[in-house]
Amino acid sequence: MNLRRQLGIAMFRKKIKDTHFIRNLAIFFAILGPGIITGSVDNDAGGITTYSVAAALYGYGLIWTLIPSFVVLLVIQEMNARMGIVTGKGLSDLIRENAGMKITFFIFIGLLFSNIGNTTTEFAGIAGSMEIFRVSKYISVPVTAVLVWFLVVKGTYKIAERIFLIFSVSLLTYVVSALMSKPHWNEIGSAIIHPQVEMNSQSIAMVIALIGTTIAPWMQFYMQSSVIEKGLKMKNYRFTLIDIAVGCVVTIVVAFFIMVACGSTLYPAGIEINEAKDAALALKPLAGAMASQVFAFGLFVASVFSATILPLATAFYVSEAFGFEAGIDKKWNEAKEFYILYTGILVISAIIILIPNAPLIQISIWSQVLNGILLPVVLVSMILLINNKKIMGTYVNKPFQNIIGWGTVIILTGLSLLLLIMPAIS
Amino acid sequence: MTSLTTFYLSGIIGKEAFGADGDAIGIIKDLLLNAVPSGMSDPNLQLITGIKLKIHKETRLYSFKTFRVVKAREKLNVSCSGLIELSNEEVDNGLLLVENILDKQIVDLNGRKLVRVNDVRLATLPAGTFAVAVDIGIEGLLRRIGIAIPIKILLSLFKVNIPAKFILWDDVQAIDHSNLNIVLSKSYAKLHTLHPSDIADILEDLGKKSSMSVFSALDEEKAADVLEELETQTQIHIIENLPVNKAADVLEKMPADEAADILDELEDEKAEILLKEMDLESSQEVRELLEYDDDLVGSIMTTDYLSFSATKTVEEVLSELRLKKPESAELYNMFVTESNDELIGTFNLRDLVVAEPNVSVSQIMKSEPVSLFDDQKTRAIAELVSKYNLLAVPVVDRQNLLQGMVVVDDVVEDLINERRTKRR
Secondary structure, three states: OOOOOOOOOOOOOOOOOOOHHHHHHHHHHHHOOHHHHHHHHHOOHHHHHHHHHHHHHHOOOOHHHHHHHHHHHHHHHHHHHHHHHHHOOOHHHHHHHHHOHHHHHHHHHHHHHHHHHHHHHHHHHHHHHHHHOOOOHHHHHHHHHHHHHHHHHOOOHHHHHHHHHHHHHHHHHHHHHHHHOOOOHHHHHHHHHOOOOOOOHHHHHHHHHHHHHHOOHHHHHHHHHHHHHHOOOHHHHHHHHHHHHHHHHHHHHHHHHHHHHHHHHHHHHOOOOOOHHHHHHHHHHHHOHHHHHHHHHHHHHHHHHHHHHHHHHHHHHHHHHHOOOOOOOOOOOOOHHHHHHHHHHHHHHHHHHHOOOOOHHHHHHHHHHHHHHHHHHHHHHHHHHHOOHHHHHHHOOOHHHHHHHHHHHHHHHHHHHHHHHHHHHO | OOOOEEEEHHHHOOOEEEOOOOOEEEEEEEEEEEOOOOOOOOOOOOEEEEEEEEEOOEEEEEEOOOEEEEEEOOEEEEEEOOOOEOOHHHHHOEEEHHHHHOOOEEEEOOOOEEEEOOEEEEEEEOOEEEEEEEEOOHHHHHHHHOOHHHHHHHHHHOOOOOOOOEEEHHHEEEOOOOOOOOOHHHHOHHHHHOOHHHHHHHHHHOOHHHHHHHHHHOOHHHHHHHHHHOOHHHHHHHHHHOOHHHHHHHHHHOOHHHHHHHHHHOOHHHHHHHHHHOOHHHHHHHHHHHOOOOOEHHHHOEOOOOEEOOOOEHHHHHHHHHHHOOOHHHHOOEEEEOOOOEEEEEEOHHHHHHOOOOOEHHHHOEEOOOOEEOOOEOHHHHHHHHHHOOOEEEEEOOOOEEEEEEEHHHHHHHHHHHHHHHHO
């Protein structure tokens, strides 16, 4: 029923009996994974687009948002890991069992739609990055979609995940792009310490989008099931914490360098962009063809990685919450709803991209907005669950975790409301 | 009034109950089901015994005897002729439908898997109100959100039906008994009819708390069989969380090689505590097996085997078997040894059955048997097994003294695992 057989890495079985140090190291590598994989999936096409657009518009001006994002990301993912380890249950199971049918329905229908939007963005990333390499989207999108479908359904997903993990190192290509773009470190430093951004609906929307893409709701579900799947224990919790921290650092560092790359080149040149592809194209005259291709390659890998995981994970969580049989080891007739969901998400997203003149920017904005509305709801459910002694026993939240959790909910909700009211005021 | 009214749990929860004079007396929060029947043919099986009512901010359980659910013009009406509070014993013997069943996972005994409950179907008969079935279909989902009827009408325009999926109450086993004080083994009685490997699959899909309570309710024999079938991760979780004496009892009941595999995965201190708690004979066997490295034949051999002296007659062997009632794997291959345990021959069940009763074992045995060394690599096993078509191979040390045997079942598991890891 759960993701155990589908989304995991084989358990590290051999027991090391030698020295304490080697033993600790072995435990660490055995546990390593959920946080880092989640962190890598986080920087998907949607994320790269948002970071590039924000930096092209505001230069280094919004880089400071990465710091609160990092703190919140760390706290939330820690909560997910703790819930997974203590209960052994997925977040969708817990929500369904404790929040009632109507809230469950709202969350998961919202998750379904926002993830169709997100997957569409991934395919946009695939199409865009391949166009840099002169491959038409009418070839790249259908081919990738079919490959991804077979990869998952024919059960070679485990190999794929490892390959992706290695490829996710290519996300570091953004560091290269950033360095090639000759950044002004002094300005970056002062922009982080003294952030100066005027308040208007565009900048508020940008901040919500940045936080929303860094802390995407579906990742909470993904994180929790990876932890269960790994069979982690409270005993080795400090290693899990390290793993989560490393994952969050990777996410934020990559985001930082994307923003630096675009902020150093596009912003001074006054180039406005709408898609991540535009960023890659625009880098060409400013930072060289090499930087542009490096950027495009990173975008491609990140998009395919997320396009593989997103539809599968979404089909899983929705099935789990509604009690449909789920799993790629099941036959079509046993798990009809699951397969319809999985295939449907992939096919719909791929088709949207192939429609000539499809309103891609609107779709991407709307899925961000949905993310933004969902995130506080999911967060509230999570905070209520994790403070429930019946479920968590002695492992309920500490006060500071609750403060950060509720603080995030309030600030996000406040920003969203502000965004709604803003046009009415001005 | 008709004698039979059927309705859904979701149809009355949150509604008001009315007194004899027609005034609303409180809001219905939950129903209590009799969970500990005195037997399978108990007429009170599946009977609703209690109702949880919220009367002015106070929520209490009352007896359902004075309540009646009637359907009038497609509308449900719950009426009450007087409030009687439930005794503690009745509460303890019950299962709350909303708290323990609705939205929770339960075991579908026919499908041998976990399913999630969307709704519960109930029926009012002259003898009382009974839980009839659980609804696990999409229709139940839509009903809960309150859009089943409009969607049904919409779809009927296209001549499409929403599939309804029900499981009879007889065929389900509730898992969540968190509010109960009753003996767990009684409440999981139905689960015992399942095959150990099916129970193992279900345990793996359950959360940590539930898997522990279900496992603890199994008797030792069943528990040992189930534990054997579980994946390593779940095995460790269960052994670590079981009280030491219970864990030791279960490990004793398991074949020594399986027990050794589990203990090998545990931390050394924990394994030592368990070994000390086990009876001496079992723990010694396990200890010997733990000495072997993972890739040696000795690590997967079982020490549960049958050996006889060459002078025994067929009749004596058979009566010994009748007395011992060994597991079927032990009968795959039986061994003939000298008094110092040196292996001199093997025979199988067929050799035994077709021979005359007074013939001695030395006449039916195959001498110079195929065997493995305990310090040989496990790779050698597959070749030997397939070459000689053996179900079990004796394992000897370098002095040709019998140490155990390798059973084909264990090798098959290892071979499949090996192929699986290669494929991934």
